[in-house]
Amino acid sequence: MIRYVTKRLLWMVPVLLGVTLIVFTLIHIAPGDPAEAALGFETSDEIKAEWREEQGLNDPFLIQFGRYAYRVFTQLDFGTSYSTRRPIIDEIKARFPTTVKVCLVAVTLTNLIGVPIGIISAVKQYSFTDNLLMVLALIGVSMPSFWVGLMFSIIFALHLRWLPASGLYGPKYYILPSTALALVGIAMSARMTRSSVLDVIRQDYITTARAKGVAEYKVIMKHALRNALIPIITQIGLSLSILIGGAMVTEVVFAIPGMGTYLVQSIRALDYPAILGTSIVIAFFSSAILLLVDLLYALVDPRIRSQFKGKKHLRGSKA
Amino acid sequence: MSENIFESLIDTTKMQKKRSLWFNAWMRLKRNKRAMVGMVIVLFFILIAVFAPLIAPYHFDDQELDRAFQFPSKEHIMGTDNLGRDIFSRIIYGSRISLRLGIISVAISTGAGIVIGAISGFYGGKVDNVIMRVMDIFQSIPAMLLAITIAASLGPGMGNAMIAIGITRTPGTARLIRGMILSIREMEYVEAARAITASDFRIIFRHILPNTLSPILVNVTLGVAGAIITAAGLSFIGLGAQPPLPEWGAMIAGGRNYIQRYWHLVTFPGIAIMLVVTSLNLVGDGLRDALDPRMSR
Numbered sequence: 001m002i003r004y005v006t007k008r009l010l011w012m013v014p015v016l017l018g019v020t021l022i023v024f025t026l027i028h029i030a031p032g033d034p035a036e037a038a039l040g041f042e043t044s045d046e047i048k049a050e051w052r053e054e055q056g057l058n059d060p061f062l063i064q065f066g067r068y069a070y071r072v073f074t075q076l077d078f079g080t081s082y083s084t085r086r087p088i089i090d091e092i093k094a095r096f097p098t099t100v101k102v103c104l105v106a107v108t109l110t111n112l113i114g115v116p117i118g119i120i121s122a123v124k125q126y127s128f129t130d131n132l133l134m135v136l137a138l139i140g141v142s143m144p145s146f147w148v149g150l151m152f153s154i155i156f157a158l159h160l161r162w163l164p165a166s167g168l169y170g171p172k173y174y175i176l177p178s179t180a181l182a183l184v185g186i187a188m189s190a191r192m193t194r195s196s197v198l199d200v201i202r203q204d205y206i207t208t209a210r211a212k213g214v215a216e217y218k219v220i221m222k223h224a225l226r227n228a229l230i231p232i233i234t235q236i237g238l239s240l241s242i243l244i245g246g247a248m249v250t251e252v253v254f255a256i257p258g259m260g261t262y263l264v265q266s267i268r269a270l271d272y273p274a275i276l277g278t279s280i281v282i283a284f285f286s287s288a289i290l291l292l293v294d295l296l297y298a299l300v301d302p303r304i305r306s307q308f309k310g311k312k313h314l315r316g317s318k319a
Numbered sequence: 320m321s322e323n324i325f326e327s328l329i330d331t332t333k334m335q336k337k338r339s340l341w342f343n344a345w346m347r348l349k350r351n352k353r354a355m356v357g358m359v360i361v362l363f364f365i366l367i368a369v370f371a372p373l374i375a376p377y378h379f380d381d382q383e384l385d386r387a388f389q390f391p392s393k394e395h396i397m398g399t400d401n402l403g404r405d406i407f408s409r410i411i412y413g414s415r416i417s418l419r420l421g422i423i424s425v426a427i428s429t430g431a432g433i434v435i436g437a438i439s440g441f442y443g444g445k446v447d448n449v450i451m452r453v454m455d456i457f458q459s460i461p462a463m464l465l466a467i468t469i470a471a472s473l474g475p476g477m478g479n480a481m482i483a484i485g486i487t488r489t490p491g492t493a494r495l496i497r498g499m500i501l502s503i504r505e506m507e508y509v510e511a512a513r514a515i516t517a518s519d520f521r522i523i524f525r526h527i528l529p530n531t532l533s534p535i536l537v538n539v540t541l542g543v544a545g546a547i548i549t550a551a552g553l554s555f556i557g558l559g560a561q562p563p564l565p566e567w568g569a570m571i572a573g574g575r576n577y578i579q580r581y582w583h584l585v586t587f588p589g590i591a592i593m594l595v596v597t598s599l600n601l602v603g604d605g606l607r608d609a610l611d612p613r614m615s616r
Contacts, residue, residue, distance in 0.1 A: 018456035026472040135353070138604070142596035144548045146555055147571055147589035154582050245463025249552045253575070263464075264556045267471045279460075279468045287459040 078277030088277040099258035105178035110185030118193025140187025149180035149253040166255040196231035237293030347609040354605020360598035375408035409565035421543040427485025432492025440500030454490040470558040480559040499531040533610035540603035
């Protein structure tokens with residue numbers, strides 16, 4: 001187990017470096033002159049050239065990347081924002097907890113509601129309930145969460161006046177954005193849970209259990225669900241990763257001062273260091289979650305642990 | 320005369336053989352009511368997209384400020400927007416954009432995914448390891464965030480949005496193809512092809528890939544659905560289609576500031592997205608069940 005955990009933790013290093021490299025490269029190839037974006041149009045060419053030299057923008061790409069990665073990993077220094085001139089890490093620190101809270105509420109709702117729906121649907125496969133729930137879930141995964149957010153604010157905030165439509169001044173303000181995000185999440189999680197449980201129900205040992213006369217609820221609770229737990233856990237991590245992505249756009253709808261709103265603002269202002277920093281922090285966060293899920297996975301599934309007792313580990317395809 | 324009969328006999332046996340697998344799948348698909356409903360709606364939207372100029376009562380950029388913000392009426396069945404443009408007509412033209420965005424992005428990701436997945440799965444070993452680890456890294460970034468970042472770095476516009484979505488979807492497709500190829504690679508008929516010294520290229524394209532067609536087809540259908548949603552998100556934050564193009568996500572973004580009084584600006588484009596994506600998902604789910612009856616769920 002320790003072996004697996006160490007291995008998985010060490011794998012985080014290339015992942016984080018790789019993520020940084022991907023995002024850094026993307027922002028690097030972006031058109032536009034950073035000096036102009038940072039200093040404004042009217043600045044003279046000499047000052048711009050000086051600034052570029054000072055910022056190290058004339059150095060080779062890999063040196064620039066190395067310097068950036070070094071600062072990020074050792075001092076959490078993402079540079080200074082072009083538009084506010086403040087260190088980006090401060091801007092992120094002010095917004096990151098908000099996004100995490102929105103996502104955590106959403107992911108909790110998603111799994112508390114989505115997983116049971118999936119289980120019910122699978123157990124009662126092809127029944128009226130199953131058909132109804134799955135059609136609803138299908139419609140649910142087919143809506144953009146930002147649009148669900150807009151519909152929610154039209155109905156619940158502007159017409160019924162139950163909840164605030166935008167901003168973030170208290171717990172009440174989390175309800176609409178988180179449920180809007182969760183609605184799509186619930187639908188996704190219900191569909192995935194249903195198919196994981198059905199996969200297990202088709203296995204021979206379930207037939208065996210039924211054949212030897214185990215009560216149906218016991219077959220489901222003890223034999224099926226326990227084994228379906230593993231794919232369900234993976235999908236909790238996956239849903240969080242998808243929710244974080246959705247939150248980027250949904251935050252904008254509700255004018256929540258989180259990472260998504262900041263990212264979109266920075267894109268509009270062509271504030272490249274801010275885009276870079278925000279994307280990297282969110283990507284790190286989501287890789288950390290995937291790591292956590294993998295570790296949890298190993299804790300639950302003895303088959304994975306045993307893989308690492310041997311001399312060489314064979315990674316199966318995780319798809 | 321006798322030759323003719325002989326030939327036609329061969330022809331019919333050939334035809335039966337050829338159509339059996341796909342024909343059976345089609346029969347199964349036809350029995351699936353949900354998939355058929357989805358298919359009808361998808362075809363309906365394709366027709367709308369093709370004949371948009373004939374169907375739409377107005378042009379998508381016909382502005383008339385004195386009729387702005389009209390609620391749905393006989394003249395404008397979905398009302399008009401802040402610039403007095405007919406929302407119904409814009410949605411009709413928008414189906415062209417959304418379908419094109421979805422199809423081209425998935426074409427990009429499928430093409431790239433097939434090449435990467437085929438190399439990875441077929442050669443295995445170190446090549447496979449490196450490629451798959453790189454895919455892992457890409458997949459550890461939330462898809463929407465990656466699409467936003469790529470689109471932001473390339474700049475706003477439809478073409479860039481397609482590239483962004485295409486790249487974002489590639490790792491998933493590559494992984495799917497690789498998995499299929501890993502299992503097919505060891506089949507006897509591949510060994511037979513190798514025994515008669517067929518080139519790697521020929522083995523991959525003639526013997527292996529045709530057998531991965533059905534999962535690819537499912538992946539493409541569901542992929543177009545997903546890509547349309549992502550594209551709408553990109554346009555919503557100003558990165559995809561640019562005004563005055565009536566992309567549905569961009570229409571929602573345009574109507575967003577007026578929701579306090581005019582609900583219809585954002586509601587109808589969203590319903591259009593929902594309809595198209597739901598139907599594509601229905602078809603995709605149906606195809607999956609039809610092409611692989613064992614996996615029927």
